[in-house]
Amino acid sequence: MSATSVEIAVVDYGMGNRRSVEKALEHVGARALVSSEHAALRAADGLVIPGVGAFPRAMERLRELGLDELLLERLREGVPVLGVCLGMQLAFDSSTELGGAAGLGIVPGEVRKLESGELKLPHIGWNEVSFTEARGRVGSPLIAELPSRCAFYHVHSFAAVPADTQDVLGTAEYGARFVTAVQRGSFYGVQFHPEKSSAAGLRLLGNFARICAVAAAPVAP
Amino acid sequence: MHYKRVIPCLDVDGGRVVKGVQFVDIRDAGDPVELAAHYDREGADEVVFLDITATHEKRDTIARLARASADDVFVPFTIGGGIRSVADAQAVLDAGADKVSVNSAALARPRLLDELASVFGAQCVVLAIDAKRVGAQHPLAQHPLAQHPPAQHPPSQGDGPSQPQPPYNDGYTDSNYTDISRPPDTLPAQSWEAFLAGGRTATGRDVVAWAREAVERGAGEILLTSMDRDGTSEGYDLALTRAVSEAVSVPVIASGGAGELEHLTQALEAGADAVLCASIFHYGRHTVAEAKAHLAAAGIPVRVR
Numbered sequence: 198m199s200a201t202s203v204e205i206a207v208v209d210y211g212m213g214n215r216r217s218v219e220k221a222l223e224h225v226g227a228r229a230l231v232s233s234e235h236a237a238l239r240a241a242d243g244l245v246i247p248g249v250g251a252f253p254r255a256m257e258r259l260r261e262l263g264l265d266e267l268l269l270e271r272l273r274e275g276v277p278v279l280g281v282c283l284g285m286q287l288a289f290d291s292s293t294e295l296g297g298a299a300g301l302g303i304v305p306g307e308v309r310k311l312e313s314g315e316l317k318l319p320h321i322g323w324n325e326v327s328f329t330e331a332r333g334r335v336g337s338p339l340i341a342e343l344p345s346r347c348a349f350y351h352v353h354s355f356a357a358v359p360a361d362t363q364d365v366l367g368t369a370e371y372g373a374r375f376v377t378a379v380q381r382g383s384f385y386g387v388q389f390h391p392e393k394s395s396a397a398g399l400r401l402l403g404n405f406a407r408i409c410a411v412a413a414a415p416v417a418p
Numbered sequence: 419m420h421y422k423r424v425i426p427c428l429d430v431d432g433g434r435v436v437k438g439v440q441f442v443d444i445r446d447a448g449d450p451v452e453l454a455a456h457y458d459r460e461g462a463d464e465v466v467f468l469d470i471t472a473t474h475e476k477r478d479t480i481a482r483l484a485r486a487s488a489d490d491v492f493v494p495f496t497i498g499g500g501i502r503s504v505a506d507a508q509a510v511l512d513a514g515a516d517k518v519s520v521n522s523a524a525l526a527r528p529r530l531l532d533e534l535a536s537v538f539g540a541q542c543v544v545l546a547i548d549a550k551r552v553g554a555q556h557p558l559a560q561h562p563l564a565q566h567p568p569a570q571h572p573p574s575q576g577d578g579p580s581q582p583q584p585p586y587n588d589g590y591t592d593s594n595y596t597d598i599s600r601p602p603d604t605l606p607a608q609s610w611e612a613f614l615a616g617g618r619t620a621t622g623r624d625v626v627a628w629a630r631e632a633v634e635r636g637a638g639e640i641l642l643t644s645m646d647r648d649g650t651s652e653g654y655d656l657a658l659t660r661a662v663s664e665a666v667s668v669p670v671i672a673s674g675g676a677g678e679l680e681h682l683t684q685a686l687e688a689g690a691d692a693v694l695c696a697s698i699f700h701y702g703r704h705t706v707a708e709a710k711a712h713l714a715a716a717g718i719p720v721r722v723r
Binding site for chain 2: 214216217220221223224316317319321322323324325348350352370371390392393394395396398399
């Protein structure tokens with residue numbers, strides 16, 4: 198299966214810029230749809246969890262729609278899932294945002310307020326992501342053909358703190374260094390917005406589409 | 419590393435770009451989405467669309483523009499013009515815009531900023547200010563924080579910061595004004611007055627005081643246009659840029675007057691977080707990539723592709 202015939206579903210739980218993610222996926226050649234229907238999400242070759250907003254409310258919405266269990270089920274099947282911004286944060290064990298809430302528990306660790314020092318929050322704008330300083334994941338297919346340092350567009354006040362440094366794929370600095378890209382199994386997460394990060398972002402989404410295509414290809418006899 | 423931004427601005431009327439030239443990689447110089455996608459490919463960090471359409475069907479027009487842009491523009495984009503309510507902003511943001519810019523509607527009803535920020539977050543709310551210098555004799559210069567009732571003016575015949583300005587006439591005589599052709603930084607204690615979008619109606623509001631109030635209410639960014647410099651290619655009003663950047667904690671986008679690449683450097687060194695550019699790019703004088711290279715050579719952190 199090629200990246201052009203791969204079908205990627207953007208998980209719609211009522212929060213975040215679904216449309217921009219959908220259009221960027223289409224731009225890199227994937228067939229994209231936005232849906233909260235379980236059947237559609239089960240049929241897709243890969244899933245994207247978008248999201249802008251508060252962590253507790255987002256988890257509440259996912260549970261109301263039964264999407265938390267569905268995401269875990271699909272990950273157990275080895276289906277690639279990409280969490281974007283809040284969608285990445287939701288994959289962690291918990292967040293301290295607004296009094297705290299439990300997350301999906303896909304990636305061990307906690308989501309905490311950015312320690313930006315004097316710099317103001319939210320952190321908004323283009324920031325250089327460093328893929329080389331993260332150990333262990335230099336060869337990740339998600340960042341194939343991207344330079345080791347590359348600017349991506351960020352809008353956030355919270356950031357994930359993975360318990361296992363092996364899960365870290367990329368970091369950036371805003372007052373202090375924070376984790377901005379992770380991978381664990383077939384889950385990929387980026388704190389930045391690839392759909393708003395011009396050529397570099399489109400390259401990353403194209404890589405994700407290829408990851409989905411490879412995962413969906415029938416195993417050779 | 420936090421990067422300073424270069425932002426092309428497109429004036430749109432009835433769905434078409436007001437000024438613009440043909441670039442080799444686009445088919446239709448009048449199509450705002452094609453032009454914006456061109457600037458994205460050239461390395462623009464964001465794009466601003468200002469809709470100057472003077473009709474009541476604005477909300478549909480700008481939502482359509484936002485939807486079309488989301489298909490082809492993969493950097494953040496802001497839409498301004500005709501947004502007067504949370505519902506107006508919702509339509510544009512749902513269609514794929516990242517931020518909305520408000521100007522006259524916020525001057526008329528400042529609470530709009532509180533409403534937008536509480537629903538969408540300050541990061542989605544840009545306050546555009548059209549600023550005009552006032553001389554030392556002007557009441558605003560003597561009492562910078564004083565409030566004045568709006569002066570009486572003939573009704574505005576259109577909108578948009580880039581239109582040619584009619585001779586300034588608000589009832590004061592010329593002798594009330596310091597000669598604005600003098601270099602900005604040699605002027606005595608200065609102030610600026612906020613005008614309604616389009617620049618024909620004075621509001622009596624001091625620009626610095628208005629910027630401060632707007633940020634307190636929830637504006638996440640100030641798009642600061644110098645009406646004196648807009649269209650002149652003489653450079654940004656650096657004193658204005660500096661005054662507002664120092665007064666507020668949020669990013670200031672300098673606008674109006676860029677004619678040379680060095681002007682961009684000057685505005686960013688004066689405290690702006692971003693520079694808005696129109697004719698310098700639209701008329702093919704410079705490319706975004708050239709602007710980025712110039713800024714990088716001057717030691718300003720910019721995203722270079």
